[in-house]
Amino acid sequence: xxxxxxxxxxxxxxxxxxxxxxxxxxxxxxxxxxxxxxxxxxxxxxxxxxxxxxxxxxxxxxxxxxxxxxxxxxxxxxxxxxxxxxxxxxxxxxxxxxxxxxxxxxxxxxxxxxxxxxxxxxxxxxxxxxxxxxxx
Amino acid sequence: xxxxxxxxxxxxxxxxxxxxxxxxxxxxxxxxxxxxxxxxxxxxxxxxxxxxxxxxxxxxxxxxxxxxxxxxxxxxxxxxxxxxxxxxxxxxxxxxxxxxxxxxxxxxxxx
Numbered sequence: 001x002x003x004x005x006x007x008x009x010x011x012x013x014x015x016x017x018x019x020x021x022x023x024x025x026x027x028x029x030x031x032x033x034x035x036x037x038x039x040x041x042x043x044x045x046x047x048x049x050x051x052x053x054x055x056x057x058x059x060x061x062x063x064x065x066x067x068x069x070x071x072x073x074x075x076x077x078x079x080x081x082x083x084x085x086x087x088x089x090x091x092x093x094x095x096x097x098x099x100x101x102x103x104x105x106x107x108x109x110x111x112x113x114x115x116x117x118x119x120x121x122x123x124x125x126x127x128x129x130x131x132x133x134x135x136x
Numbered sequence: 137x138x139x140x141x142x143x144x145x146x147x148x149x150x151x152x153x154x155x156x157x158x159x160x161x162x163x164x165x166x167x168x169x170x171x172x173x174x175x176x177x178x179x180x181x182x183x184x185x186x187x188x189x190x191x192x193x194x195x196x197x198x199x200x201x202x203x204x205x206x207x208x209x210x211x212x213x214x215x216x217x218x219x220x221x222x223x224x225x226x227x228x229x230x231x232x233x234x235x236x237x238x239x240x241x242x243x244x245x246x247x
Protein backbone atom coordinates (compact mmCIF):
# COMPACT_ATOMS: atom_id res chain seq x y z
CA UNK A 1 0.00 0.00 0.00
CA UNK A 2 1.27 3.43 -0.90
CA UNK A 3 0.06 6.81 0.39
CA UNK A 4 1.30 10.23 -0.68
CA UNK A 5 0.69 13.66 0.79
CA UNK A 6 1.94 17.14 0.09
CA UNK A 7 2.95 19.65 2.76
CA UNK A 8 3.13 23.41 2.36
CA UNK A 9 5.87 25.25 4.26
CA UNK A 10 4.44 27.55 6.92
CA UNK A 11 1.00 25.91 6.84
CA UNK A 12 0.55 24.87 10.44
CA UNK A 13 -3.20 24.35 9.96
CA UNK A 14 -2.62 21.05 8.18
CA UNK A 15 0.37 19.84 10.19
CA UNK A 16 -0.55 16.39 11.42
CA UNK A 17 -2.81 15.47 8.51
CA UNK A 18 -0.54 12.76 6.98
CA UNK A 19 0.23 11.24 10.39
CA UNK A 20 -3.46 11.21 11.26
CA UNK A 21 -4.31 9.39 8.01
CA UNK A 22 -1.48 6.89 8.48
CA UNK A 23 -2.65 6.23 12.03
CA UNK A 24 -6.15 5.36 10.77
CA UNK A 25 -4.75 2.96 8.15
CA UNK A 26 -2.46 1.23 10.67
CA UNK A 27 -5.32 0.79 13.12
CA UNK A 28 -7.34 -0.94 10.43
CA UNK A 29 -4.42 -3.26 9.74
CA UNK A 30 -4.39 -4.27 13.41
CA UNK A 31 -0.79 -3.25 14.02
CA UNK A 32 0.45 -3.34 17.62
CA UNK A 33 -0.52 -0.16 19.52
CA UNK A 34 2.99 0.68 20.69
CA UNK A 35 4.32 0.43 17.13
CA UNK A 36 1.57 2.73 15.85
CA UNK A 37 2.41 5.26 18.56
CA UNK A 38 6.10 5.26 17.58
CA UNK A 39 5.29 5.69 13.88
CA UNK A 40 2.83 8.52 14.51
CA UNK A 41 5.30 10.44 16.70
CA UNK A 42 8.10 10.13 14.12
CA UNK A 43 5.95 11.07 11.13
CA UNK A 44 4.33 14.01 12.91
CA UNK A 45 7.72 15.44 13.87
CA UNK A 46 8.99 15.06 10.31
CA UNK A 47 5.89 16.85 8.98
CA UNK A 48 6.31 19.70 11.45
CA UNK A 49 9.94 20.05 10.40
CA UNK A 50 8.83 20.63 6.80
CA UNK A 51 6.14 23.11 7.85
CA UNK A 52 8.49 24.97 10.20
CA UNK A 53 11.60 25.06 8.02
CA UNK A 54 11.00 24.19 4.39
CA UNK A 55 9.09 25.68 1.45
CA UNK A 56 7.21 22.57 0.48
CA UNK A 57 7.44 18.84 0.83
CA UNK A 58 5.98 15.45 0.09
CA UNK A 59 5.32 12.49 2.32
CA UNK A 60 5.39 9.02 0.75
CA UNK A 61 4.36 6.12 2.94
CA UNK A 62 4.70 2.50 1.90
CA UNK A 63 3.25 -0.27 3.99
CA UNK A 64 3.88 -3.97 3.45
CA UNK A 65 3.42 -7.02 5.64
CA UNK A 66 6.60 -6.49 7.60
CA UNK A 67 7.27 -2.78 7.76
CA UNK A 68 6.34 0.82 7.08
CA UNK A 69 8.68 3.08 5.12
CA UNK A 70 8.07 6.81 5.41
CA UNK A 71 9.92 9.19 3.11
CA UNK A 72 9.61 12.91 3.83
CA UNK A 73 11.27 15.02 1.14
CA UNK A 74 11.34 18.78 1.09
CA UNK A 75 12.54 21.71 -0.92
CA UNK A 76 14.03 24.01 1.64
CA UNK A 77 17.10 25.47 3.29
CA UNK A 78 18.61 22.06 4.07
CA UNK A 79 20.57 21.12 7.19
CA UNK A 80 24.23 22.24 7.13
CA UNK A 81 25.27 20.03 10.06
CA UNK A 82 23.06 16.97 10.59
CA UNK A 83 24.93 15.78 13.70
CA UNK A 84 24.30 19.16 15.33
CA UNK A 85 20.62 19.10 14.30
CA UNK A 86 20.28 15.66 15.93
CA UNK A 87 21.34 17.08 19.31
CA UNK A 88 18.46 17.50 21.74
CA UNK A 89 17.75 21.18 22.33
CA UNK A 90 19.42 22.46 19.17
CA UNK A 91 16.99 24.37 16.97
CA UNK A 92 17.00 26.98 14.20
CA UNK A 93 13.26 27.61 14.43
CA UNK A 94 11.91 31.16 14.14
CA UNK A 95 10.53 33.10 17.09
CA UNK A 96 6.98 32.67 15.76
CA UNK A 97 7.38 28.90 15.53
CA UNK A 98 8.81 28.77 19.06
CA UNK A 99 5.93 30.80 20.45
CA UNK A 100 3.58 28.11 19.15
CA UNK A 101 5.44 25.60 21.28
CA UNK A 102 7.42 24.06 18.42
CA UNK A 103 11.13 24.50 17.82
CA UNK A 104 12.37 23.15 21.14
CA UNK A 105 15.04 21.07 19.43
CA UNK A 106 13.22 17.83 20.22
CA UNK A 107 11.93 16.87 16.78
CA UNK A 108 14.82 14.92 15.30
CA UNK A 109 15.69 13.28 18.65
CA UNK A 110 12.02 12.20 18.91
CA UNK A 111 12.23 10.76 15.39
CA UNK A 112 15.44 8.89 16.22
CA UNK A 113 13.92 7.46 19.40
CA UNK A 114 10.76 6.25 17.67
CA UNK A 115 12.08 4.69 14.47
CA UNK A 116 13.92 1.43 13.82
CA UNK A 117 15.93 2.93 10.97
CA UNK A 118 16.52 6.57 10.12
CA UNK A 119 18.38 8.05 7.15
CA UNK A 120 18.81 11.77 6.61
CA UNK A 121 20.28 13.36 3.50
CA UNK A 122 20.43 17.09 3.08
CA UNK A 123 21.79 19.69 0.73
CA UNK A 124 21.98 23.33 1.78
CA UNK A 125 19.57 25.59 -0.15
CA UNK A 126 18.11 22.54 -1.92
CA UNK A 127 16.31 20.41 0.59
CA UNK A 128 16.24 17.46 2.95
CA UNK A 129 15.22 13.80 2.67
CA UNK A 130 14.25 11.93 5.79
CA UNK A 131 13.62 8.21 5.46
CA UNK A 132 12.16 6.36 8.41
CA UNK A 133 11.47 2.64 8.68
CA UNK A 134 9.58 0.81 11.40
CA UNK A 135 9.10 -2.97 11.50
CA UNK A 136 5.82 -4.51 12.65
CA UNK B 137 -12.24 8.86 36.54
CA UNK B 138 -14.07 10.47 33.65
CA UNK B 139 -13.48 13.91 32.10
CA UNK B 140 -16.95 15.00 33.28
CA UNK B 141 -15.90 14.35 36.89
CA UNK B 142 -12.89 16.65 36.74
CA UNK B 143 -15.03 19.30 35.02
CA UNK B 144 -17.39 19.19 37.97
CA UNK B 145 -14.84 18.86 40.77
CA UNK B 146 -12.33 21.40 39.43
CA UNK B 147 -15.03 23.78 38.19
CA UNK B 148 -13.74 23.76 34.60
CA UNK B 149 -15.33 25.50 31.66
CA UNK B 150 -16.19 23.25 28.69
CA UNK B 151 -15.34 25.06 25.45
CA UNK B 152 -15.87 22.18 23.03
CA UNK B 153 -15.78 18.44 22.44
CA UNK B 154 -18.77 17.79 24.74
CA UNK B 155 -19.23 14.32 23.26
CA UNK B 156 -15.89 13.32 24.77
CA UNK B 157 -16.82 14.14 28.35
CA UNK B 158 -17.25 10.46 29.19
CA UNK B 159 -13.66 9.67 28.18
CA UNK B 160 -11.72 7.84 30.87
CA UNK B 161 -8.63 9.63 32.29
CA UNK B 162 -5.38 7.76 32.89
CA UNK B 163 -3.39 10.68 34.32
CA UNK B 164 -2.14 14.15 33.50
CA UNK B 165 0.65 15.82 31.56
CA UNK B 166 1.85 19.41 31.85
CA UNK B 167 3.82 21.06 29.04
CA UNK B 168 3.75 23.92 26.57
CA UNK B 169 6.32 22.32 24.26
CA UNK B 170 4.48 20.35 21.62
CA UNK B 171 7.30 17.91 20.87
CA UNK B 172 7.55 17.13 24.56
CA UNK B 173 3.86 16.20 24.65
CA UNK B 174 4.21 14.33 21.37
CA UNK B 175 7.14 12.32 22.72
CA UNK B 176 6.14 11.80 26.33
CA UNK B 177 2.41 12.13 27.03
CA UNK B 178 0.50 8.86 27.36
CA UNK B 179 -2.86 7.78 25.99
CA UNK B 180 -5.80 8.92 28.11
CA UNK B 181 -3.95 11.72 29.89
CA UNK B 182 -5.32 15.22 30.44
CA UNK B 183 -2.96 17.82 28.98
CA UNK B 184 -2.59 21.11 30.84
CA UNK B 185 -1.19 23.92 28.64
CA UNK B 186 -1.28 27.59 27.68
CA UNK B 187 -1.14 26.84 23.93
CA UNK B 188 -4.49 27.58 22.29
CA UNK B 189 -3.91 26.99 18.55
CA UNK B 190 -5.26 24.02 16.62
CA UNK B 191 -2.01 22.05 16.56
CA UNK B 192 -2.83 21.28 20.19
CA UNK B 193 -5.80 19.26 18.93
CA UNK B 194 -3.71 17.53 16.26
CA UNK B 195 -1.43 16.30 19.02
CA UNK B 196 -4.26 15.46 21.43
CA UNK B 197 -5.85 13.38 18.69
CA UNK B 198 -2.65 11.64 17.53
CA UNK B 199 -1.80 10.78 21.15
CA UNK B 200 -5.38 9.78 22.10
CA UNK B 201 -5.41 12.20 25.03
CA UNK B 202 -8.60 12.42 27.13
CA UNK B 203 -8.89 16.23 27.26
CA UNK B 204 -6.98 19.51 27.18
CA UNK B 205 -7.13 22.11 29.96
CA UNK B 206 -6.25 25.70 29.05
CA UNK B 207 -4.95 27.74 31.98
CA UNK B 208 -5.06 31.41 33.02
CA UNK B 209 -8.52 32.05 31.49
CA UNK B 210 -7.12 31.48 27.99
CA UNK B 211 -9.58 30.63 25.22
CA UNK B 212 -9.11 28.25 22.30
CA UNK B 213 -8.86 29.53 18.72
CA UNK B 214 -11.92 28.95 16.54
CA UNK B 215 -10.29 26.14 14.54
CA UNK B 216 -9.14 24.51 17.79
CA UNK B 217 -12.81 24.37 18.85
CA UNK B 218 -13.81 22.88 15.51
CA UNK B 219 -11.10 20.24 15.63
CA UNK B 220 -12.03 19.39 19.23
CA UNK B 221 -15.68 18.85 18.23
CA UNK B 222 -14.62 16.71 15.25
CA UNK B 223 -12.40 14.52 17.40
CA UNK B 224 -14.64 14.47 20.48
CA UNK B 225 -11.73 15.51 22.66
CA UNK B 226 -12.90 18.19 25.10
CA UNK B 227 -11.09 21.50 25.45
CA UNK B 228 -11.60 22.75 29.00
CA UNK B 229 -10.64 25.98 30.69
CA UNK B 230 -9.75 27.34 34.11
CA UNK B 231 -8.83 30.76 35.48
CA UNK B 232 -6.19 29.11 37.64
CA UNK B 233 -2.47 29.01 36.77
CA UNK B 234 -0.77 25.85 35.52
CA UNK B 235 0.76 25.30 38.98
CA UNK B 236 -2.59 25.53 40.74
CA UNK B 237 -4.67 23.42 38.37
CA UNK B 238 -1.97 20.76 38.05
CA UNK B 239 -1.80 20.55 41.85
CA UNK B 240 -5.56 20.17 42.15
CA UNK B 241 -5.75 17.56 39.42
CA UNK B 242 -2.90 15.60 40.97
CA UNK B 243 -4.62 15.70 44.36
CA UNK B 244 -7.94 14.61 42.88
CA UNK B 245 -6.23 11.79 41.05
CA UNK B 246 -4.40 10.50 44.12
CA UNK B 247 -7.29 10.61 46.59
